[in-house]
Amino acid sequence: MAVTTTTTTAVAVLRDWRSWPTVFAALWRRSLRFRTLTITLLATSLAIFITCVTMALVIQNDLFISRKNVVLEDARRAIDDAQSKLDVAEVGDDPAALQELWRSITQGLARTSSAEQLAGFRIEKGPNPLRLNGFTQGGLTANQLSDGLRNRVKEFDYLQAWQSIALVSDGGREVPGIAVGQQLQVPEAGPFEIYFAYDLGDADQTLVFVQRTLWIAGIGLVAIVAAISWVVLRTVSSPIIQAAETSARLASGDLGVRLEVRGEDELATLGRSFNAMADSIESQIKELGELSMVQQRFVSDVSHELRTPLTTIRLAADMLNDQRDEFDPTTARTAELLYTQVQRFDILLSDLLEISRYDAGSVQLELEATSLAHVAEDVIEQMRPLAEGRGTELRLVAPGGYSPVDMDPRRVRRVLRNLIGNAIEHGEGRPIVVTVDSNQHAVAAGVRDFGMGMVPEDAERVFDRFWRADPSRQRTIGGTGLGLSISLGDATLHGGTLGVWSKLGEGTNFVLTLPRHGTVLEGASPIALEPQEPLAEIGDATQPISLADLARELLDREDGS
Structure with a gap:
């Protein structure tokens, strides 16, 4: 059980992470305060980051240069002191005296310099009759020195050479260091390479401390800027947000809402x-x-x-x-x-x-469980004499819509009469197809004529009161110009829709869609607003069929599904 809970929590956290970009994008689009604060923080953070990095690099460079100059001066002083002692020493051909002098020189180098490690190597330029050997103190070996450094020391008699190296501390960890090399001329024995190794760990610690201080100060500065920006934005944006909310309330109909005014500023x-x-x-x-x-x-x-x-x-x-x-x-x-x-x-x-x-809002529905297909059949039979008088054929296609749906049958009949009458008026004697269909969400009835049609600008105004697409055309059927407006009101009162599609030269299609349950229409209409088949393709499909053939077709569809 614990494993399942942990897994569920992890999945929830993962989902939250995945939703962050969407949430951020939504806040970026909708919130001026969030967008301004984000831009301010990003710009401030970038500026502080560049400043901190620049200061850290400058401090690091200055600290290294100052430390390098100190160790170079220290090494030069030690070499000069040792060379002066060798120049005034008088040992002659006595090997023992020379060995004692060499021992005192090496010890003096360690005392007069602050180097942690020393090493000396004889430069082979001739015979070495007194056999003076090199030395090492603190663990500095030739392997730690690069060939380039040694070559420079051998090539130049009185010049210093240096390089950065890694030294091993007493604890066994590597610390940054610097090696300084210079020649030392030993009488009767020849030149020696003398190397001083200085530990820069204290400088590195100082640099780390400075960098840490810079980053802490930078983060603190960003936090301070964020707090200041938030206060300023809140001060400035709160009246704007209040104005936006007040505007929304005013637009929704709350005409008495007003803004609270303080001060004399903008x-x-x-x-x-x-x-x-x-x-x-x-x-x-x-x-x-x-x-x-x-x-x-x-x-x-x-x-x-x-x-x-x-x-x-x-x-x-x-x-x-x-x-x-x-x-x-x-x-x-x-x-x-x-x-x-x-x-x-x-x-x-x-x-x-x-x-x-309708304008007074006093219209009430008288709902009855009614079949839309049967209502369409009744209206078509009522309108058939009028259609025959105009030489127009009425065709019914009803693959669905037979199951009863709660509606006001009187108003639905009026809508269909208006639509069919309008189609007869403008159908120019061509067939009119009435389609009834249904799905799990809605029932719908479509009235399609193949008359002159309308341009899109006229189709948008077809439900306006007393409006006609062509004012010069006379109404031969006797319409009042209010039928489509009333039909739209009836459809809306049912919670449905009444849409229109029309194209010049191809005809017009009206689709009435009513919800099956309640007064909220969910999902798409069973009948597409824009017809897909021309008249030639639906000729056979619109021929009258018997109820037995229709029932057989519906059973075949159910078996196939």
């Missing part, structure tokens, strides 16, 4: 300007709201007031239309036109009342 001026703008917007919106209410009330009152005289006029028009056969041709035609226009006026009043209900 931000205070911005706050006062914002509040003045909000006051102006609030007053204008309230004025427009009052005008809208007056307009809605006017339309509703006028529509209701016109109902009574319209009813009387309609009764008289019905009577005259019923008796038009007894009139002369001119009077009969007048009675027929009166009857038609009164009917259109009645429809217009009904649509105006419906629009006023």
Whole structure:
């Protein structure tokens, strides 16, 4: 159990690490404070890093040069002291005296210099009758000295040569050091190479201390800059964030929200300007709201007031239309036109009342479990005489949509009547295909005509009230110009959508989509808004089929899935 918990925690941590770039990118896009603070810290850190590295290198170079000059002077002083003693010594041909002098010289080199290690090697330039040997003190060997250093010492009699080497300390670890070499002229024995090895460990420790101090100071400085930047950004950005939040609340409809203004600076001026703008917007919106209410009330009152005289006029028009056969041709035609226009006026009043209900927000659905396919069949049968009168064929394709869905059947029938009527009006006598289908999320009905179509600019305005794509075209069916607007309201009231696709010369396709459950539409519509098949390809597919054939086709689909 413990192993499983540990593994789960590790996976969670790994997932958190993987999500960091996404979180960082989101913060970078959305937060001005985060973006400014990040840029400030990166720029400050880079500047401090460059400064610390430069100072560390300069200090390291100066420390090494000063230490090198000290050891060179120390070695020169020791060699000069030893050479002066050799120059004044009088040993003659006595080997014992020369050996004693050499011993005192080597001991003097160790005393007069601060070198930790010494070594001397005879330069073979001739016979060595007195046989003076080299020496070493502190463990310095020829293997630690490079050939280049020794060659320079052998080549130049009175010049110093030096190189950096690694010395082994008493604890067995390597420490940085410097080796200084110079010739020493021994009477009766010839020249010797004398090397001094100096331990630079103390200088290295000093350099480490300085570098550590620089880095600690740099990190502290970055932290201080971050704190100062945070305070400054918070001071400056808090009013901006408050203004953004207030703007969002104002845009969402909270017209009474205002910014709190403090001081007399630029931000205070911005706050006062914002509040003045909000006051102006609030007053204008309230004025427009009052005008809208007056307009809605006017339309509703006028529509209701016109109902009574319209009813009387309609009764008289019905009577005259019923008796038009007894009139002369001119009077009969007048009675027929009166009857038609009164009917259109009645429809217009009904649509105006419906629009006023939508504007007032007083529309309620009367939901029933209804099959969209059956509703489409009923509407097609109602519209078929009108379509035949225009020489248009109505075709139904219904692979789905038979299962009942909660909807307001009266409003859905009105939507389909409007869509089919609009297709008959603009279909130019070509077939109209009504498609009904469904999936697990929604049911949909599409009405496709192959008429003149519309350009995209006109398709975007097709749901506007009283709008027509071509103002010169007369409505021959008798529409009021409010049908598509009311249809869009009915679809929205169900929680669905009503979309349109149209292309000039290829026709128009309307798709009504309703959710199966609740008032929230999830997933894609069962019917694509943009049709994929031209008219020639769907001719056979749209032929009427019997219910038995349809049931057999559905069973075949279920078996195949």
